[in-house]
Amino acid sequence: MSTIERMTITVPSEMAATLRQSVDGGEYASTSEVVREALREWMRRRDTDRRDLDALREAIRLGDESGSSIPGETVFAELRDAIARRRSQG
Numbered sequence: 001m002s003t004i005e006r007m008t009i010t011v012p013s014e015m016a017a018t019l020r021q022s023v024d025g026g027e028y029a030s031t032s033e034v035v036r037e038a039l040r041e042w043m044r045r046r047d048t049d050r051r052d053l054d055a056l057r058e059a060i061r062l063g064d065e066s067g068s069s070i071p072g073e074t075v076f077a078e079l080r081d082a083i084a085r086r087r088s089q090g
Helices: 012-023 031-065 072-089
Strands: none
Touching: 012 031
């Protein structure tokens, strides 16, 4: 079981009012519960962002290692030619 640590946080009045409304409305048992849920979601999103960034870095690395690039105009010209050939064949 994890250890509980008490913390004091400061939030703008509007956020504090929203926290209290959520508790008063029965959505949550306490303001601490609201904050814990928000922190869990923040941690999940941060972990996802880190994985996405790592994947992007790996894709860039693989691209860099794959050799020289071809200008986009050349690629599109070749694609247009291939499409034109296919259309003329049938």
